[in-house]
Each structure stands twice: as structure tokens, then as C-alpha cells.
Amino acid sequence: MKALTANRLIDGDVVFWKSGQWVEGFGDADLFDDPEAAEAAEGQAKSQPTVVIDPYLIDLIESDGLWAPLSYRERIRALGPTNHPTHGKQAVGGDVVEALLHADGAARSSGRVNLIKRK
Amino acid sequence: MPTLIRRQDDDQFNLGDDPFTAVADDEGLPPGDVIISFTRFQAEGDRLLAEGRAVGVRLEPAEEVEALAYDLPRIAVVALAFPKYRDGRAYTAARLLRQRFSYAGEVRAVGEVLREQAGFMVRCGFDAFAPADGASPADWAHAVHRHRHVYQRAADLRTPAYVEREGG
Amino acid sequence: MYQYDAVDQEFVADRAREFREQVARRLSGELSEDQFKTLRLMNGLYLQLHAYMLRIAIPYGSLNGRQMRRLAHIGRTYDRGYGHFTTRQNLQFHWIKLRDAPDILDQLAEVDMHAIQTSGNCIRNVTSDPYAGATAEELDDPRVWSEAIRQWSSLHPEFSFLPRKFKIAITAAPKDRTAAKVHDIGLMIRRGRDGQLGFEVIVGGGLGRTPYVGPTIAEFLPANRLFSYLEAILRVYNRHGRRDNIYKARIKILVAALGAEEFARQVAEEWAKIGPEGDLPDTELARIRGAFATTVFDALPAHSEVFEAAKAADPALARFARNNLRPHKKPGYTIVEVSLKTIGETPGDATSDQMDVIADLAERYGQDDIRVTHEQNLVLPHVRLDDVPEVFAQLQAAGLASANVNLISDIIACPGLDYCALANARAIPVAQQIAQTFADPDRAEAIGELKIKISGCINACGHHHVGHIGILGVDKKGEEFYQLTLGGSGAEDAAVGKMLGPALPYDKVASAIDTLVEVYLRERHEGERFLDTYRRTGVEPFKEAVYADAH
Known part of the structure; x- marks a missing residue:
């Protein structure tokens, strides 16, 4: 299972793809079990350079019966910093946030792994 | 005829015709004035100059401007290449051409030349520009004149802050 | 401190105006992200995990009350009410929106500040001695x-x-x-x-x-x-x-x-x-x-009755005086270090309210002079000894009176994976756990000078190579691990630390530090710092203890 994520150009906020729009909560994101649909969405997203920066697909795992990003970095993006539990998206609480907090998958993020390298 | 942005003596910028043809090493030489690589200049420069053509030399960032020193009086244009705009070696080359070798011919910026670099380029002594971003002479002038003050002495004639202050 | 003249002021104003135009060109699509990235970086604007980060230059770590108050205001208005002081004496805001960045630069320019060359492949903001002058x-x-x-x-x-x-x-x-x-x-x-x-x-x-x-x-x-x-x-x-x-x-x-x-x-x-x-x-x-040369000092006696009496009456002030005060060149004055390493807090962070308190103290008691150290603390460089009890009381009220400068809980940590797009592992929570392990101030003083420095990736913003104990976060198949180094120093006796052994998982780091400290306390000779003992004994006793524990 995959989701499509990016940072929004105007404010840098973490956003997720939902039927052609960008939403702020991971819980609202489209989940792709069809790789072709996921790549098609990624292609569409990449054609929006004045809306988002660097859209990419992330892998998901099951957690508490819900889906959560597999990589730790992506869970931090979807939640907020661990040193300030009231900052970022985690502040709203709820089942999806709990599922993300309890997820224990491990993998390197496929996203902006190393901005220096990209120069 | 292709055009170039040129800096005038009064620090204004306009669009001018470019009489030079840039010729790659594997291309045949057209008639008229040409800009060729340093390697080709070493092989064919004497002959081309003897034919009465104006000759320009293109220097890649890794090529040292000192190697040109002896030939500078007969070179009409030194075209300094920016293969990427982040490659800053040509700024040093331009300053040395102007300040160390007192080169009075044209110093042209070619390659990935963007208006954001305009201020730096003019300060280092470039006076002709082939922008890769479609910038107009007005864009160029705007970028160059954006800063009312400079802190350093460089190859242009701008008064550095420490001199400006003595006057004030 | 240095006062901008019209030339300096117009220079930063022009730069802010230039950036406003560049942002507009990016938003309109005229500039690609790749082209814009270089431009925004040259104004200290990064894209991190959750938002943009703006790194504001505090040249050679020196600022006045008005400037600090402006930083507090920016934190309140455009961020979440706090900022992060860095290992290069700058300040970072971690929740900045691109659309606000031009306004922020204008606000900085109004108080003779900027974000010029806090990033990019250029000559960065110069750093200097926070005790200068x-x-x-x-x-x-x-x-x-x-x-x-x-x-x-x-x-x-x-x-x-x-x-x-x-x-x-x-x-x-x-x-x-x-x-x-x-x-x-x-x-x-x-x-x-x-x-x-x-x-x-x-x-x-x-x-x-x-x-x-x-x-x-x-x-x-x-x-x-x-x-x-x-x-x-x-x-x-x-x-x-x-x-x-x-x-x-x-x-x-x-x-x-x-x-x-x-x-x-x-x-x-x-x-x-x-x-x-x-x-x-x-x-x-x-x-x-x-x-x-405009700072004027009064002729004062070297000894302050007020200060001595207050110290005798208040052990907390006495502890603060032992650890956070440094000798001043003028009699009757002292250098006050303000620790941003309160146990359990994020190293280097200050809230906007705390910044305001520092600004007030600098203006009232400190010749309107504030410094940032590369160890992520603040300094009031010119405080009269007579005023120290009052300054201490106000710092205490603001949660800024931790008496731990140069001690084991005075930890340098980069923002790490909690914020940074480059990081492989978190640094802040590791620092918090270690600080909590050594929360007992008597024990911390008994251990003495010990510099722990934590980086969340090999780029080493947390200076781990030059920590007496260095901690480097690494990514092992997507999990956070930490490599320990010993014996580094960033001071006049500079040295690069040596690796202790295999990397440790996240939850084993604080106890490993505790073990290292126990070995030091056991092995040390009179007057030796951790670093001195390590240099004398070598890595072996430390290595043995940590990895014996791990098995």
C-alpha cells in the first residue's frame, strides 16, 4: 500500500494526495494498492511545480488496524517533531495519530533523503 | 544575427548584435568572426588572425586564464563558460583578466547565465551576456543596480562602502 | 556593539527587497524550484520536514536587546513562539511559511539584521568569541x-x-x-x-x-x-x-x-x-x-558585599555562580552565561517570552549586550556583581537559571530527524534522556567539565567529532542507531574523537553514557577532566564497560 506526499510550496506544510487535491492529514490521504494508479497520481503531482515541491510515493504498513508510513522519517513528517507533542499534525489526536505513534515499521524513506546529494 | 546583452560605459544595458559565431571543436569554420576553444585557438589561432578575422576564445572553468596571457592583446573576446550557474570559477577568471592582465576586450558570460548572477558578473568585469533565462536588458539592469552599496573593491568602478564612508 | 550606518542599513534593505521579488517569481512559476533553491538558501531559507526553516544571522553571536525582542516577536508571529540557537551562533525558526519570509526579512532589516549567507556555497556568517570585549x-x-x-x-x-x-x-x-x-x-x-x-x-x-x-x-x-x-x-x-x-x-x-x-x-x-x-x-x-568602544564601565570595587551575602544565603545562587559566571576584565563586573539546557528541554531552544526576558535583562543590567555561544547558550557579557542576585532571580522566574554550563547536561544537539531533512536519526530526545540521567546537580558538578555533542547525521552540525563524548545518529535499515566517539575537543587542544565500538540502539544510549561516566569517576586522577582521563587511559576501559553492559 502506498500514499503520495509532498511539501506545499507556499508554506512548506506536509501534504498528501486525495483525488487530485492536497490534504494536510495523513488520515485523509488516498491509499493506493494499485501501483499504476499510484504512479499516475505521482505523475500528475509532478506537473504542479507551483503548488508542491518534490512529490513522492511512500510505503505503508498496517498498525492498530489502520495504515501508517513504513519509514520512521515519514511518520515524523505525518505527526510532527517528537520533542514537541503539541506541534505539527499530531496535535489533533485521534485514531490515525495513535496508529502512527504505535507503528514500528523500519525502512529508509524514499523521499527527500539527502538534499545535499541532490544538488 | 543573434543578440547579446551588453554593458555600456554609462552602466546601462542594451541588446546588441553578436557578430561572432561560436564554433565547437568538431565543427567546420564558417567565414567571419568566430569564438573557438582554447585548444583550437592554439592550433589555428595564428592562421585565423592572419586572415583578418576577429577571434574570440572560450575558456572552460578548469582552464587557467594565465595560459591566455600572452595572446590577450590579439583576442577580441574571452568567453567564460558557466557549465552550471553554481560553478563560480569564471568570476575569478574575469577579475584576473581585468585587474591582473588589464584586458580591455570583451569578457562574455556564456552557458547557464541567469539574471541572479548579473550583479556578481558585472562586478567581476564581465561586459557581455548571453542569458539562458530569456532575461531582457531591463531585467539585467534591474538586477545589477538593485544594491545601492557594495562592500568590496572589484573589477568594476563601484565605490566600496569604506570609501563612500570617508566621503560622508 | 557595532552600529549600522546608512550604508549597512540600505544594504540589508536592498537584499530583503531582492528576496521579495525572487519569492514572487517562484510563486508565479517563473523560477523553478531548482533555481529558487540556491536563491532561498543564500537567504537562509531551507525546506525541512514540516515547514521551511529560516536561519537568521547573528554575526559573531552578538546582538542587543532590541534585536532579541524582534526575534521574540518573529517567533510569536510567524513561528510557534520559540526559536533554536545554533552551533554557529545563529538562530533558526523551524515553522516558517514561504509567503511570510519576505515580511520577516523586512522586519529583521528594521533592526539591522538579516539572513544573508547563513546557507549556500558562500562565506558564511563569521563566528567569534562570545566573551569578546x-x-x-x-x-x-x-x-x-x-x-x-x-x-x-x-x-x-x-x-x-x-x-x-x-x-x-x-x-x-x-x-x-x-x-x-x-x-x-x-x-x-x-x-x-x-x-x-x-x-x-x-x-x-x-x-x-x-x-x-x-x-x-x-x-x-x-x-x-x-x-x-x-x-x-x-x-x-x-x-x-x-x-x-x-x-x-x-x-x-x-x-x-x-x-x-x-x-x-x-x-x-x-x-x-x-x-x-x-x-x-x-x-x-x-x-x-x-x-x-562605546561600552563604558564604572570604577567598581572588585568585591561585592551584595553578591557575597546573597550567595551565602542562597545555595542555588552559589551553584549558579560556580558554574555560570566567568571573570570579567573590569573589577566588579562578571560575565553571565545563561544556559539554554534546562533539563528535559530542547538544547538551544528559547521561547519568545524567554527572549524578551533576556532582552530586558541586557538592557537593564547588561549594557544592552547579548551573545550567543557556539555551545548554544546565551551570554550577558557585562553584568555588575551587585546585580547578579537580581539577574539570577529573573532568570529563575523565566526557567533560564540552570547552573550547568560546561557540565554533562550542557549538551550540544542539532535539530536532528525531528526537523531536519538531512538527518538520519533524532538528536534532541537523546540529549533530553542524557540530561535527565544526570539531573542531580551535585552529581553533575562532581563529574565536572564534560562536553557531549550529538549530531543526527554525518554532516555533524552537532559537532560530535569534537565532543569529549560524541554521539552520531545513523540509519540502520530505517532504525535509529547511535555511534559513540570519545576524546574529541573543539577547543585549543582540538582533537577528533575516536569511535568506541558498534553503534547502539536509541534506548541504550543514555545508559551507555552513564557507564562511561562511572568508568571515568573510577579511573580519574585528582584534577582530571573526563577528557584528560580518557587521554591518559585510552579507550579500552571505557569500551570494555560499555560493551560488557550491552551483552
């Missing part, structure tokens, strides 16, 4: 030279597109509080035999993937020849530094490849060609010097 140890005021370098390097026409970033540190005291030897250029002010001022010039130090303590390429450069010599170093680097591999592009790689002697020879050759034309006139240096 206050310590009796210094041979000259390094801020004079720092400010001159700030101006000289600002939008330098030739050196704004270097192979890689370029960091300069200056110190004038034998005790190095700037990590000068691990900078691209470290300048140490020296006095020649004839009394003349000069610089020892160290080039090619650095941290990151390939840490080096930099070699000295000039033992004594006459002070008035500094700028032509800097130009020569930068020119050799700009021409010959590697541009084919980002990990080999820093000047340290060029210096190491050529050898210090050959590099010095090339610089000397270029320097001879530049000549004194490349130097800053003495009149300008005198003007800048004059701008720093």
Missing part, C-alpha cells in the same frame, strides 16, 4: 575583525559561488571558545615580538564526513594584511577546490590533497600578486573599532 584574556577585540569580515564577505562578487560552504572563526584568547581549528579558516589573534598584532591562520579544519583539525599555514600574518590574505586563500580554493563530488568539495580536502605546505605556498604566491591593494584601509578598521 569582556574577557581579560584577549589580545584584541575579535569583533572588530569579525565585523570587517562580515562586510567584506557580504555578496562578495568573486566568492559567492564557491565549491562548497565556507566558515570562518576568529578568537583572540588562548582559551578557544570558537572551535577555530575545525573551521575552514580559523584565525587566532597573536602578538608579535615587537608588540604588533597579527593572526595565526589555520586552514582546512572541518567536521562532517571527513573531520580534520586544520593545519597552520601562517604563524604570524600582520593584522593589517588580513584581507589580501583571505582573498588569496579564497581564490586558490575557488579555482582549485573540487566541484565534481560534493563530499570532497570543502577546502579541507584541497588542503589535505595538496599538503599544508604546498597549499600555503600557492596562497603565498597569489598573495604576493594581490599585494596591499587587497587590504582594508586602516581608517575603516579604526571606524569599526570605534563602533565597539
Whole structure:
């Protein structure tokens, strides 16, 4: 299972793809079990350079019966910093946030792994 | 005829015709004035100059401007290449051409030349520009004149802050 | 401190205006993200995990109350009410929106501040001794030279597109509080035999993937020849530094490849060609010097009854005095270090309210002078001993009175994976766990000076290589692991730490530090710091204890 994520150009906020729009909560994101649909969405997203920066697909795992990003970095993006539990998206609480907090998958993020390298 | 942005003596910028043809090493030489690589200049420069053509030399960032020193009086244009705009070696080359070798011919910026670099380029002594971003002479002038003050002495004639202050 | 004149003010205002135009061109699609990235980085604006991060320059770590209050205001208005002081004496805001960035730069320009060259492959904000102008140890005021370098390097026409970033540190005291030897250029002010001022010039130090303590390429450069010599170093680097591999592009790689002697020879050759034309006139240096000479001290007795009585009455103040006060060059004054390492908080963070308190204290009791240290603390450099009890009380009320400067809980940590797009692992929570492990202030004082430095990736913003104990976060198949190094130092006895052994998982780090400390307490001789004991015993006893525990 995959989701499509990016940072929004105007404010840098973490956003997720939902039927052609960008939403702020991971819980609202489209989940792709069809790789072709996921790549098609990624292609569409990449054609929006004045809306988002660097859209990419992330892998998901099951957690508490819900889906959560597999990589730790992506869970931090979807939640907020661990040193300030009231900052970022985690502040709203709820089942999806709990599922993300309890997820224990491990993998390197496929996203902006190393901005220096990209120069 | 292709055009170039040129800096005038009064620090204004306009669009001018470019009489030079840039010729790659594997291309045949057209008639008229040409800009060729340093390697080709070493092989064919004497002959081309003897034919009465104006000759320009293109220097890649890794090529040292000192190697040109002896030939500078007969070179009409030194075209300094920016293969990427982040490659800053040509700024040093331009300053040395102007300040160390007192080169009075044209110093042209070619390659990935963007208006954001305009201020730096003019300060280092470039006076002709082939922008890769479609910038107009007005864009160029705007970028160059954006800063009312400079802190350093460089190859242009701008008064550095420490001199400006003595006057004030 | 240095006062901007009209030239300086118009310069930062022009720069802010330029950035506003660039942002508009990016939003309209005229600039691609790739083109814009370089431009925003040259104004300190990064894209991190959750938002943009804006790194604001605090040149040589020096600011006044009005400026600090403006930073507090920006934190409140555009961020979440706090900011993060960095290991290069700057301030970062972590929740910035691109659309607000031009307004923020305007607000900074109004108080003579900017974000110029806090990122990008250019000459970065210069760092210096946070005790400058206050310590009796210094041979000259390094801020004079720092400010001159700030101006000289600002939008330098030739050196704004270097192979890689370029960091300069200056110190004038034998005790190095700037990590000068691990900078691209470290300048140490020296006095020649004839009394003349000069610089020892160290080039090619650095941290990151390939840490080096930099070699000295000039033992004594006459002070008035500094700028032509800097130009020569930068020119050799700009021409010959590697541009084919980002990990080999820093000047340290060029210096190491050529050898210090050959590099010095090339610089000397270029320097001879530049000549004194490349130097800053003495009149300008005198003007800048004059701008720093405005601090007026009263003639006070060296002993303060008020202070001594308060100390005797309040053990907390006595502890604060032992750990956070430093001798001042003038009798009756002291240097006050304000720790941003309250146990359990994020190292280097200050809330907007705390920034306001510091601004008030500086204005009322501290000659309107505030410094940032590279160890992520703040300094009130000129406080009367008589005023210390009052300052301490107000710091206490603001949660800023931790008496742990230079102690084990005074930990440097980069933002790490909680914020940074480059990080492999978190640094802040590791620092918090260690600080909590050593929360007992008596134990912390008994352990004495011990510098722990944590980086969340090999880029080493947390200076782990030069920690007495260094901690490097690594990514092992997507999990956070931490590699420990011992024996580093960023001070005058600079050294790169040696790896202790295999990396440890996240939840084993704090207990491993506890074990290291126990070994030190067992092995130490009278008067030895952790670093001294390690240097005497070597790594073995430490290694044995940590990995015996791990099994």
C-alpha cells in the first residue's frame, strides 16, 4: 500500500494526495494498492511545480488496524517533531495519530533523503 | 544575427548584435568572426588572425586564464563558460583578466547565465551576456543596480562602502 | 556593539527587497524550484520536514536587546513562539511559511539584521568569541575583525559561488571558545615580538564526513594584511577546490590533497600578486573599532558585599555562580552565561517570552549586550556583581537559571530527524534522556567539565567529532542507531574523537553514557577532566564497560 506526499510550496506544510487535491492529514490521504494508479497520481503531482515541491510515493504498513508510513522519517513528517507533542499534525489526536505513534515499521524513506546529494 | 546583452560605459544595458559565431571543436569554420576553444585557438589561432578575422576564445572553468596571457592583446573576446550557474570559477577568471592582465576586450558570460548572477558578473568585469533565462536588458539592469552599496573593491568602478564612508 | 550606518542599513534593505521579488517569481512559476533553491538558501531559507526553516544571522553571536525582542516577536508571529540557537551562533525558526519570509526579512532589516549567507556555497556568517570585549584574556577585540569580515564577505562578487560552504572563526584568547581549528579558516589573534598584532591562520579544519583539525599555514600574518590574505586563500580554493563530488568539495580536502605546505605556498604566491591593494584601509578598521568602544564601565570595587551575602544565603545562587559566571576584565563586573539546557528541554531552544526576558535583562543590567555561544547558550557579557542576585532571580522566574554550563547536561544537539531533512536519526530526545540521567546537580558538578555533542547525521552540525563524548545518529535499515566517539575537543587542544565500538540502539544510549561516566569517576586522577582521563587511559576501559553492559 502506498500514499503520495509532498511539501506545499507556499508554506512548506506536509501534504498528501486525495483525488487530485492536497490534504494536510495523513488520515485523509488516498491509499493506493494499485501501483499504476499510484504512479499516475505521482505523475500528475509532478506537473504542479507551483503548488508542491518534490512529490513522492511512500510505503505503508498496517498498525492498530489502520495504515501508517513504513519509514520512521515519514511518520515524523505525518505527526510532527517528537520533542514537541503539541506541534505539527499530531496535535489533533485521534485514531490515525495513535496508529502512527504505535507503528514500528523500519525502512529508509524514499523521499527527500539527502538534499545535499541532490544538488 | 543573434543578440547579446551588453554593458555600456554609462552602466546601462542594451541588446546588441553578436557578430561572432561560436564554433565547437568538431565543427567546420564558417567565414567571419568566430569564438573557438582554447585548444583550437592554439592550433589555428595564428592562421585565423592572419586572415583578418576577429577571434574570440572560450575558456572552460578548469582552464587557467594565465595560459591566455600572452595572446590577450590579439583576442577580441574571452568567453567564460558557466557549465552550471553554481560553478563560480569564471568570476575569478574575469577579475584576473581585468585587474591582473588589464584586458580591455570583451569578457562574455556564456552557458547557464541567469539574471541572479548579473550583479556578481558585472562586478567581476564581465561586459557581455548571453542569458539562458530569456532575461531582457531591463531585467539585467534591474538586477545589477538593485544594491545601492557594495562592500568590496572589484573589477568594476563601484565605490566600496569604506570609501563612500570617508566621503560622508 | 557595532552600529549600522546608512550604508549597512540600505544594504540589508536592498537584499530583503531582492528576496521579495525572487519569492514572487517562484510563486508565479517563473523560477523553478531548482533555481529558487540556491536563491532561498543564500537567504537562509531551507525546506525541512514540516515547514521551511529560516536561519537568521547573528554575526559573531552578538546582538542587543532590541534585536532579541524582534526575534521574540518573529517567533510569536510567524513561528510557534520559540526559536533554536545554533552551533554557529545563529538562530533558526523551524515553522516558517514561504509567503511570510519576505515580511520577516523586512522586519529583521528594521533592526539591522538579516539572513544573508547563513546557507549556500558562500562565506558564511563569521563566528567569534562570545566573551569578546569582556574577557581579560584577549589580545584584541575579535569583533572588530569579525565585523570587517562580515562586510567584506557580504555578496562578495568573486566568492559567492564557491565549491562548497565556507566558515570562518576568529578568537583572540588562548582559551578557544570558537572551535577555530575545525573551521575552514580559523584565525587566532597573536602578538608579535615587537608588540604588533597579527593572526595565526589555520586552514582546512572541518567536521562532517571527513573531520580534520586544520593545519597552520601562517604563524604570524600582520593584522593589517588580513584581507589580501583571505582573498588569496579564497581564490586558490575557488579555482582549485573540487566541484565534481560534493563530499570532497570543502577546502579541507584541497588542503589535505595538496599538503599544508604546498597549499600555503600557492596562497603565498597569489598573495604576493594581490599585494596591499587587497587590504582594508586602516581608517575603516579604526571606524569599526570605534563602533565597539562605546561600552563604558564604572570604577567598581572588585568585591561585592551584595553578591557575597546573597550567595551565602542562597545555595542555588552559589551553584549558579560556580558554574555560570566567568571573570570579567573590569573589577566588579562578571560575565553571565545563561544556559539554554534546562533539563528535559530542547538544547538551544528559547521561547519568545524567554527572549524578551533576556532582552530586558541586557538592557537593564547588561549594557544592552547579548551573545550567543557556539555551545548554544546565551551570554550577558557585562553584568555588575551587585546585580547578579537580581539577574539570577529573573532568570529563575523565566526557567533560564540552570547552573550547568560546561557540565554533562550542557549538551550540544542539532535539530536532528525531528526537523531536519538531512538527518538520519533524532538528536534532541537523546540529549533530553542524557540530561535527565544526570539531573542531580551535585552529581553533575562532581563529574565536572564534560562536553557531549550529538549530531543526527554525518554532516555533524552537532559537532560530535569534537565532543569529549560524541554521539552520531545513523540509519540502520530505517532504525535509529547511535555511534559513540570519545576524546574529541573543539577547543585549543582540538582533537577528533575516536569511535568506541558498534553503534547502539536509541534506548541504550543514555545508559551507555552513564557507564562511561562511572568508568571515568573510577579511573580519574585528582584534577582530571573526563577528557584528560580518557587521554591518559585510552579507550579500552571505557569500551570494555560499555560493551560488557550491552551483552
